[in-house]
Amino acid sequence: MTSATALPEPITTGYQIDATGLEKSYITPGGVTVRALDGVDLHIDAAEVIALVGPSGSGKSTLLHLLGGMDEPDAGSIVCDGRDVTALPRAELVAFRRTVGFVFQHFALLPALTARDNVMLPVLPYKTTYDAKDRARSLLDDVGLAGREDALPSQISGGQRQRVAIARALMNDPRLLVADEPTGNLDSTTGAEILDLLFGIRETRGVTVVLATHDETVAARCDRIVPIADGRLVR
Numbered sequence: 410m411t412s413a414t415a416l417p418e419p420i421t422t423g424y425q426i427d428a429t430g431l432e433k434s435y436i437t438p439g440g441v442t443v444r445a446l447d448g449v450d451l452h453i454d455a456a457e458v459i460a461l462v463g464p465s466g467s468g469k470s471t472l473l474h475l476l477g478g479m480d481e482p483d484a485g486s487i488v489c490d491g492r493d494v495t496a497l498p499r500a501e502l503v504a505f506r507r508t509v510g511f512v513f514q515h516f517a518l519l520p521a522l523t524a525r526d527n528v529m530l531p532v533l534p535y536k537t538t539y540d541a542k543d544r545a546r547s548l549l550d551d552v553g554l555a556g557r558e559d560a561l562p563s564q565i566s567g568g569q570r571q572r573v574a575i576a577r578a579l580m581n582d583p584r585l586l587v588a589d590e591p592t593g594n595l596d597s598t599t600g601a602e603i604l605d606l607l608f609g610i611r612e613t614r615g616v617t618v619v620l621a622t623h624d625e626t627v628a629a630r631c632d633r634i635v636p637i638a639d640g641r642l643v644r
């Protein structure tokens with residue numbers, strides 16, 4: 410019999426994604442229209458790790474936000490495992506977002522919360538069928554931070570902060586991990602360790618990973634490099 414505190418088994422299939430004809434423009438406060446994405450077509454296999462590479466302002470973050478359901482395209486579609494997420498009703502879009510884990514360059518941890526409480530943040534608004542504290546502790550173990558559950562972000566290193574952020578991204582058992590410059594704030598050795606961790610997560614959980622990076626060494630380790638310039642993929 411399953412106890413109320415039993416932790417869920419990880420889902421072992423990442424999303425297969427087909428993005429077609431994605432367009433996105435922003436209007437600056439001065440009223441200027443900036444075309445951030447200009448007809449992006451991208452297929453991503455389940456459990457693939459891809460690196461978006463391009464100069465500053467080329468549209469990497471915009472594409473990550475669209476793939477993760479954080480923003481909507483002006484045109485085009487994003488089909489994840491056969492479901493067009495750009496056409497989802499609001500409630501289903503919220504549910505879709507919970508299947509995506511986000512990792513950021515500057516970690517985005519809440520400084521007043523312990524590592525464990527930061528990891529628990531994504532499920533705080535919800536009633537879980539499992540013990541969220543136990544799950545957070547287990548995820549912190551998985552990312553190499555056993556015994557550091559009570560540390561504040563200020564009491565751990567940059568690499569350890571990114572590990573906490575990755576554990577937080579795993580809290581909802583995501584099928585897609587979106588990482589915007591995940592090693593951009595780390596030295597090269599620590600960055601390589603974070604990449605090892607992401608690859609390990611892909612191996613054990615089968616999650617699809619889309620990351621943006623300026624670092625050629627990081628990009629070269631990914632399954633595929635997707636160059637982007639001026640809002641278009643470079644073939």
Ligand SMILES: Nc1ncnc2c1ncn2[C@@H]1O[C@H](COP(=O)(O)OP(=O)(O)OP(=O)(O)O)[C@@H](O)[C@H]1O
Binds near residue numbers: 443
């Ligand atoms: N909220 C916004 N309002 C106006 N323009 C924006 C906004 N967000 C992005 N842009 C513009 O859209 C274009 C693409 O930006 P984006 O952040 O996607 O690029 P990026 O490749 O991630 O850049 P970086 O490597 O510097 O993070 C840029 O010209 C940027 O200035």
